[in-house]
Amino acid sequence: MIKVGVIFGGESVEHEISIITAVQAMNYMDTSKYEVVPIYIGKDRNWYTGEALRDMATYKDLNNVSFMAKEVTLTKRDDKYILQKKNGLFKGVVNTIDVAFPIVHGKGVEDGSLAGYLETLNIPYVGSSMLGSAIGQDKVVQKQVMAACDIPIVDYVWFYDTEYQTDEDKILQNIKKLGYPVIVKPARLGSSVGIEVAKNEEEVKDAIEEAIKYDEKIIVEKMVENLKEVDCAVIGNYEDMECSLIGEMLTNNDFLTFEDKYLGKGSKKTGSKNQTGGKISNSGFKIPATLDKEVEEQVFKYSKEAFRCLNLSGVTRFDFLVDSKAKKVYVNEPNTIPGSLAFFFFTPAGKKYSKLLDELIKGAIKEYKTAKKKVTSFESNVLSTFDGAKGAKGIKGKMM
Secondary structure, eight states: OEEEEEEEEOSSTTHHHHHHHHHHHHHHSOTTTEEEEEEEEOTTSOEEEOGGGGSGGGGGSGGGHHHHSEEEEEEEETTEEEEEESSSSSOOEEEEESEEEEEOOSTTTTTTHHHHHHHHHTOOBSSOOHHHHHHHHOHHHHHHHHHHTTOOOOOEEEEEHHHHHHOHHHHHHHHHHHOSSEEEEETTOOTTTTOEEESSHHHHHHHHHHHHTTOSEEEEEEOOTTEEEEEEEEEEETTEEEEEEEEEEOOSSSSOOHHHHHTOOSOSOOOOBOTTSSBOSOTTEESSOOOOHHHHHHHHHHHHHHHHHTTOOEEEEEEEEEETTTTEEEEEEEESSOGGGGHHHHGGGTOOHHHHHHHHHHHHHHHHHHHHTSOOSOSSOGGGGOOHHHHHHHHHHHHO
8 A cells, every 4th residue: 555645734824724735635535545644844844743633623723733743754764755753862763655745835835845855855746846836836937937938928017025125116117007907916925815906006005015024026917807717727747637627716806815715705605515524615616617618728728838838747726817808818827736636626527536636646656757767877976086186176277
């Protein structure tokens, strides 16, 4: 049986959302194939494991988690991936895993930080590479990459907090050129945290001050006219990818808010209960969306193109902005580890959540085996002829 280490939490404003997504996934995983090993990263960045971490009740008071689970570190020893005790004289083995399944959201974990650590350990893991994760987290960089791939995006302005503080008038002028209304966002957060719509310069100033609380990098986007927001998820990798059904966002606000996504306040329609006792995050969507065939084809086309050009794998949900009158589609942003792993976009088409999880794990193992076949080092050692200080002088001479 394959031991799957589900990693979640982290020092992020989306910490609690990560817990919800991870507990959902662990409860839907096929236990005839996989042994689930929960690995929780606290807000203090310490790592914990233990069966209590599979129960949502454990997280009612996050301060109690350290008493209900064992603090560990993930390391590699003798080709085994080990969760060992962090403290104490004898750092014994608490558990082992065969593959990692990161279910994290936000800056500090989803942005490639965790993927980079897992790559250093050389462990198979579900989801995008360090590069894809980093691009997917940065709303500015991803737009720059998509523009280079001729994928349609909205007009935008971006800047750092210190640039705004030193040259506010210039930045406000650039924003004015976009034309109001605009939407102001922290560039590297998710779950609609810190996002505000601004309809004039005074509102822009307030929105920027709010966004700066969360990130040093800010992006301001032109709002699309006749707006309809739709989403489409993609599963796979660059050589084999599959689109989900398209979902239409339902909200009474100017954009899908944090409350819409996770507290069910944007629409009267609510999701069904899941095995954690909470709501599955489909309350903000109508699936499938009601779209013209032309728009639907554009969404599928750009979902796959963006998935490829952004170096993504695993499952990603793409947010789209549609001008329903002009039938113009814009890619807004990817969510490289979407809430609930976007399973509710696949379920109506017949792919159950357990099947989706199975495909993600199998895909991670396949990608790992493929990567192992690539040349990563040479048998020859260039240092074998290195002659100490004399060799150093020789190298210095060639560099001058």
